[in-house]
Amino acid sequence: MVKNTVLKEDYVDCVNSVIDYIEESLSAQVALSDLCAETFYSPVHLQRIFLHTVGETIRQYLKGRRLSEAADRLATTSMPILEIALQFGYDSQESFTRAFRSKYFITPGKYRRLGLHFAVTQKKRLHRRDILSLEGGIRMEPKIVYKEAFKVVGLKYWGNDPANNCPKFWRDFMERYSEIENVMPSQEHYGIMCTGEENFVDGKFD
Secondary structure (H helix, E strand, O other): OHHHHHHHHHHHHHHHHHHHHHHHOOOOOOOHHHHHHHHOOOHHHHHHHHHHHHOOOHHHHHHHHHHHHHHHHHHHOOOOHHHHHHHOOOOOHHHHHHHHHHHHOOOHHHHHHOOOOOOOOOOOOOOHHHEEEOOOEEOOOOOOOOOOOOOOOOOOOOEOOOOOOHHHHHHHHHHHHHHOOOOOOOOOOOOOOOOOHHHOOOOOEO
16 A cells, blocks of 8 residues: 555656646647656556546646646737747647637637636646545645625526536637626636535536
8 A cells, every 4th residue: 555655646746747847848849758758657657647647638738738828928918819829839820719719718819809817727736645546636625715795797507417518608608708897807707606505406506
């Protein structure tokens, strides 16, 4: 058992090393062979470790981080969209727009015009205490935040979502974002579940 625990802790160090390498190479080419050389694991084993601990593939994580950094450039600079696209490895503005819309459900130009600013993939940082098992992934520690009362406006769903349609609400919401009047400047976005445990029947939620 001790041996297995040490092995898992080694995996944490391995994944953090991969993440650090990716963070330093968001504007450059990242080859799987380079990551293997950094960690001394085979390509198959490295990808399996990363998927089980982070919850997504190396490629998915890299794409999400690049798009998040690109979104930050859109929100905080006046860089042309094509320049941002090229900076993060896209060969054209069209290919960047397709990738951006697949994650943000909105085009880069509209994202900038609406003054949005949020990340789809934050930089991960794993700790030894977070590892439960190779199958279980990492333990997320909730952070409870108390806020003053405030109003939200959005779209509503009721059901158990058998077709996994809830993520599409973000796309629908973004397409109608400009209709909202008197938006607070903080530009915060929430996914809110209102159904209490006593009303949670057949897996349905509000």
